[in-house]
Structures are given as C-alpha cells and as structure tokens.
Amino acid sequence: MRVVVAGSSGLIGTALCRHLTTSGHDVVRLVRRAPSSPSEIRWDPARDELDPAALAGADAVVDLAGVNVGTRPLTRARKREVVDSRVQTAGLLSRTIARLPDGPGVLLQGSGIGAYGDRGEDLLTEDEPIGTTFFAEVVREWEAATRPAQDAGARVALLRTSIVLSPHGGALSRLLLPLRAGVAARLGSGRQWWSWITLEDEVRAIEHLLTADVHGPVNLLAAADRHADVLDALAREWGARLTVPAPEAVLRLVLQDFASEVVGSIRAVPQVLTASGFTPRHPDVRTAAAWVREQSRRAS
Template identity: 40%
Template sequence: MVLIHQIELRGEIVVNFEHETRIDAPRNVVWEWHTRRGAFARLSPPWENMESISEPIGLSPGGRRTIKMQVGPIKMKWIAEHTDLIEGELFSDRMVRGPFKRWWHTHRLSEEDGFTIIHDEVSYDLPFGFIGRLFGGRYVRKMITNLFTSRAISLTRDIARHQSFSHLPRKRILISGASGLIGSQLIPFLDAGGHEVIQLVRRKPSKDWERYWDPENENLDPSLFDGIDAVIHLGGVGIGDKRWTKKRKAAIVNSRRDSVTLLAETMASLENKPEVFIVASAIGIYGDRGDEDIDENSSHGEGFLTDTAKIWESSADAAREAGIRTIHLRSGIVLSPKGGALGKMLFPFKMGAGGPIGSGKQWMSWISMDDHIAAVQHLLMTPECDGAYNLTAPNPVRQKSFAKTLGRVLRRPAFAPLPGFVVRILFGELARPLLLEGQKVHPQRLLDSGFQFEHQQLEDALRDSLGKWKSN
C-alpha cells in the first residue's frame, strides 16, 4: 500500500507518504533485524550511491547517522537523528542536515495473523517552498516510492532467507575482502541476520569488528580464529580493472595464492579449527567453451583465467586436508549497478550507445547480487555442502540478448555494436577472455542442494537491481 497526500504539520503544509509492508515473520524477528548494524546497507536501494560514514548503536533516541550520498553530479551529506522509540513497536528519525527542508520518518510494527506489518510514514517538504514543490515534487515522489519499493523487496526476501535457517545457531564469521563489490553486501546481509561478522583489514583497524592482517608479508595472528565458526575469503587484486601487463597478471595470481594459502595453513595448524572455509573463485576456470553446457563436473579449460582459478582453488588444500569443510564459489557475472560488468555498462546504455560486443553470440552466465549472497549463506549453513559450486543463475543468455534486455529495462536503444577489433585495441589481452568469449554455465550442484533462486530470469534481476519496474 502506498498513500501520498498533503497534511498540515506543526503549522506548515508538508507531503505525507505512507507505505505498508507485510512480512511472513514474527514481529520480534523483524524488530531485531532493524536494530542490527547491517540493516541500513540492506535497506539502501542498490542503484543509489549511499555510504554510512558514522552510525548509531541501535535505535535509541539521540543516535545519529551520517550518510555520504550523491544525487546526479551533486555530492552531499545527510545527517539523520533517531527521535522516538517504543521497544518492539515504533522508532522514528528526522533529518538534521540534508537535501530536504524537512524530513520525519516513523516506522510502526504491528502483528496480523502471524505476519508483521511495517507501516512507514514520511512527512517531508522541499526547499524553496511552492517553487520547489512545483519543479521537484513529482521527481521526489517517484524517488521515494522507488526507495520504499526496494526496501520492501530487500526486507521481505532477506528475512525469509534468514528464517529458513532459524532452527540453526548463528555463526561467528571471519571475512576478508569486506570492501569489495560482494563483501559490501554480504557482510550487512549476514550481520542483519544475526551472525557475528569480524572483518580482516590490511590497514590499522578503526572499528570494534575489524582485525588486522598482512597476507603479502604472511602476517596473520592465529588467535584471531578463537571462537570462529567460519572463514569467508573474497579478497584478490581485480581481474578486469586494468590492462593485463606482465606485472598486473602476476599480482592477480599472487594476491590469490598467497592470501588463500596463508588462511588455509593457519587454520590447519589450529587445535580448534573453524567448521567451514569459503573461498571465492570464478567460472573462468572452465575457459571458453562455445555453446557447451557446463556444470561442476565439466573439465577445466585453458588460458590465464583458467590457470589463475586452478591455483586459487588448490591454495586451499591445506584446510581441506585438515578436515575443514572447504567451498569454492565459482561466481559468474554478479549484477550490481555499483560495479562489475553491469556497473561499467550503465553509462553507455543510458546514453543510448549500448549494444552487442563483438559477435554478441558469447554466453553470459550472470547472477543477481541478492541470489549470490543468499547462495553464500546457504552453503555456509548447509553442512552437506562441500567442494566447488557454480554461482550463476539457471538461465544464462547470449551477450546480444543481455544488451537487448538491459536496453529494454532502461528504455534505451541497444543496437550500437562494439566490434571485436575495437575491444581488443581498448582492453588488450583481457578483451578476449572477459568480453569476447564466455561460458554457458549451470548451477547444478547449488540446485541439487535445495537452493532456490529469487531471480531466474535476467530481466527480473535487472529491474530489481536498477529500480526499473514495469509499474514505473
């Protein structure tokens, strides 16, 4: 339910926005989810450039959160302060500083037939009075509607994912690669679900949940693993960020081999070992296979990416041989507007300059960010899961189809081709394996283990990622 109307508040006319979300979970579960550190990141729309640079503890009145955000080319800060609190029932916040003239937001939680109803009420006013409402009112109403649509989707799905493992105790997890594209969503997802997440960082720790390590110099304190149930390693020098010089290729391999080896050997030496070691990998291990259907039983391919992935996975052998359940995440193209393949595509596509790359016949094995992090949780919490898993959606598409679908979602043409020879000139050696070749990969072992995908079709995943629903 969405209701937008004008009301008089404290002697002034403001816009009142109301939104209702129905969640299949007890009220205490939904309330606890909101009190945790990761909730803000999971409630932030995936297409918005927002970062919490200071945050309150819980929902107590007086606590403030400072948000760094960008609206178009304009960078700004939003400072929000918690005001009212009725434990388990209501909390509210107001804007102290930000783009609005006024902003009050109240969250009310109630129960109905075993479901939790979240009633969000926002009262706001724009700067410049009537002029601001005249020229910015419609845009802001659409922005807020999309914001709460996205929040409802994330909240409903996240809690459902966590409730499916409510019969199991939460875990104490050590994670590296926290600031990366996947880590920046996986950590808040696990935290909001009740797990205790400790982050390994390569700088001086500045927060209570951070711990220092230096894999380049083999510096890792074994005591950091005390009481740890699981270790998730996502780190490594970016593969597609820069041209592949000899030095860059060495850094790609060494950063993965050295960090995974250090973690695996340290865990293997412990008397009380973690239960599970989850390590990032990639479907590049299969090489270019044309139209061949690939699953986890398929043979490995050839080339730099294949060799890198094989080294990456074998570096965890010490943990596996020590009896630690070891999982390799063979990830496909993870969809996020904030980075990766989709992030790089958005600008030209929004400008109407998107289209097929090379022949457009190469396969793209994609997965939504929400399904990727949920799959990691599934593998973490399912003791029977072990070994390599393809983290890709069940329906890969050809690159030409991907471009056409993205253009349709953005309501932009998508027929401007980028010839293969131009791609090779622009990107050098990485052009062929990353852009002009592909794999038709299927997540067979993940499906066999009982995992259920939220996004089986590319268009649905893109619409949720970009806030471009058909009702818009």
C-alpha cells in the same frame, strides 16, 4: 554463526557483510589497514601475517580477497598481482585453519566462473575440467591454495562466481555507463553465453553455503543467457537504443586477456547449488534487469 570475511571492502564483500549482519550473524572483517572497530582485525597476506586468534572461535571463513581484474591493463606485473593477491590470501587462511585444533570447520573460498575458459555452446557443470586461459590458470592456483584446509578436514566450497549484476560495481558497471546515456552496444556477436547472478542472490547463495553440506567447486549463477539477451533486457529497463556492436576483433586487440571475460562464451549450469536447495530470487534475465534498475534508482 561467527563468520570471518576477507575481502570485505569489495562489491560482494561489502554486500555480504551487510547481509550476514542483518541476518544475525557475528561478522569479523580482516583488513589491511588499522582496524576502526572491534569487528575488524588487521592482517597482511603479502607478508604472511595473520594472528591465528583472528580465526579462533569462528564457525566459518569466507575469502573474497583479490585485486580487481578489470581496472588496469593486464601487463605481466599486473597478472602477477592478480595471481598473488588471490593465492597468498587463500593460502594463508587455509594454512591457519589447518593449524588451529578447534578452528573454523568451513572455508568458502572465492573463485571464478572463468575456470572453464571459452567453451562455446558446451553446458558446463562443476565436473568439467579447468581450462587453459589466463583466468582459468588463476583459478587453478587459487583453488589449489586451499589444500591445507581440506587436508585438515575443513569443509571447503569453491565459489565459482559468475558475472555479478549490480549497479554498484563489478563487470556490469561498464555497461551501465552508456545505458544511462540512453545507448547500448553489444560486445562482439552478442551470441556468447554470459553466466550471471544478481548481487542479492550472490550473497544469499554464500549465506546458504555456510550451512549446506557442499564441498568442492560450486557454480554461483542464476542462469546463463546470450550476451545480446542480457543487454536487451537491460536496455529495455533503461529505455536505451541499441547501437552498432563493438567488433570482437577490436575488443580482443584492446582488452587482450580480459577480452575472454566479455566475448568468451561460458554456458555454466548451477548443478551443485541447485541440488543443495538454493533458489534464486531473480531466476531469469528480465527479473534480474528489473532488480538492477530498481537498485540504480534507489542509489541515485
């Protein structure tokens, strides 16, 4: 398949492009800088600039673009940047697909498991409504931007990605710093549900969805576990000792909107992904933690 990837320089995008290329797919990367190879095409979503020829002849588009939400404080300006960097790219790609008479028939649109908000013990399938937190509202706008492609008849799958376990970046990177130093501190009570997937299974799931007859929201996760259980499994792999937990009240004060991502409880279920025939290689937190540790060793 010829697959166009937006957001190819991020954690998931980098791994996905490598995986798809190894699997024999023809991968085209959309970049905001001057292209450095024939497989790269420049675009500028902030200026609504994309040559339709970039998508002509492609079988599918995967949009993983968007600024990292955890690297800077979520000021009003930063929140606008978080929204715009996602909605502008999704909208531009969707409109371009809709305008092409023989354009890509598939759009796999990046999204997030934060769509549901903090839901405690509730089991969350794709049928649940979008929540009311900041990140849930981001998802609402993000996914709505794909409407032109849907109306034009493209198969659009909305990738509601959970916490991606990897030693190379993402949400887990903050936890790994103290683990490597031999300590681990739970965030809040530790009883909140974390929906998670390893980076390897994330890219495998995306490749699977290129051809699976799936449309609409898809919860991308292997499992959901208590935060304390995830941390315990990681601590065991690193031989780290547990220290005093970080109080939830302090985390919410310091992290503000981002706190919902770490102390909020999202007990998602991969209902659509499982029904489509996908099986994760790391289905439980122990095998996932062992994989993360092995990847960390290889990188050191």
